[in-house]
Amino acid sequence: MIRVVLPAHLRTLARVDGEVKVAVEGPVTLRAVLDALEASYPMLRGTIRDHVTRERRPFLRFFACEEDLSHESPDTPLPDAVVAGTQPLLVVGAMAGG
């Protein structure tokens, strides 16, 4: 299972506490994890990626294993530790006030 940490507001929207775990078949890429996440939690569709372009929303970032994966291709395999479930994929809201 792939562990995903969501920002607080998306945890509330998805009605979950703490980490989310999703099953991914095939190569574990950012696209595959987000597809699985949205399949399990349809209310998250459009909140992380644009509905049409599937691009990351501008004020969100993807971190894992102390690396910023936000600008990687969505088809790049995620780090081994994420695949193994020892580290989570972090969906992070940009630090901006308001």
Place this chain on the structure above:
Amino acid sequence: MSRVRVLVGTRKGAFVLTSDGKRDRWDVSGPHFGGWEIYHLKGSPADPDRLYASQSSGWFGQVIQRSNDGGKTWESKDNKFTYDGPTGTHLWYDGTPHPWGFARVWHLEPSPSDPDTAYAGVEDAALFRTTDGGQSWQELPGLRTHKSASLWQPGAGGMCLHTILLDPSRAGRMFVAISAAGAFRSDDAGTTWRPVNKGLQSEGIPDPTAEVGHCVHRLAMHRSRPEVLFMQKHWDVMRSDDAGESWREVSGNLPSDFGFPIDVHAHEPETIYVVPIKSDSEHYPPEGKLRVYRSRSGGDEWEPLTKGLPQSHCYVNVLRDAMSVDTLDPCGVYFGTSGGQVYASADAGNSWAPIVRDLPAVVSVEAQTLP
């Protein structure tokens, strides 16, 4: 005894205020969706416990929420607002072409007869409709593809479709208003549209009497007389007696004819309310006195309503969707401010009292009269 529910959208969540028909003691619930901008929430006239809410955030985009129990519980619904067909461009602030792009839902207008049908006015300006209770939204593209659309331009808040009026007596007739394009009317349930801006004069555009380009802030009608429309424009309070075919100014003796909301008394079609604001760059009441102005003659002659409202050092704004009336007798009038106050009058505006004083900045106020 009838009850009143007031739905309040703020910059950081939604609040539900309820009272009995006396309207002097209120229960406050919220924040719902804390931390999110709630541009608008509104109940279905056909089922008052069916509520729709527009929840949005700069980080996470648009969410639509629906309640079937008057706001006690909510469930998220479809948030996919995809324009139907090529989107083209409108004008940007500097007059250059700018691609159309969805930003948020500004206004939700439930059908008067079907709880599962509602309209959504969005930024960049377009009209969407759901007929399945928010499970899916489809654009009515005839508005956005009107031949004038390439000349529409955003107001300071964005190029938003913020007002939707459904004519209760003539099937298929509806009005919308867009900042800064103007007012539009459809007579075929939203399939085709035409601008209805004759008589408007806006000095901030190259041709002050152009067919489109006017920054209309709000439209209002009384359901017993839907051919009469009232408008708060960027500057000027206007009136049409022929369903928008022509407009005349009725600003009369207002201390400023700039403002955002306008509304009509529930039982007196010639009694209307505005909140004058000093200017387009000074979004606060003239002289620091928060005054609702009431006209009992459908415009031109206005009286200030001040009892219970701050009359010194008040520098709040009242946004276009932040005024509403209930249908009790006497008519209740409500408005919310950028300072987080929601004021209520249970006597048609003669006197006011705050229901709450310290909410986040209020964006929208909708009153429901419940059995």
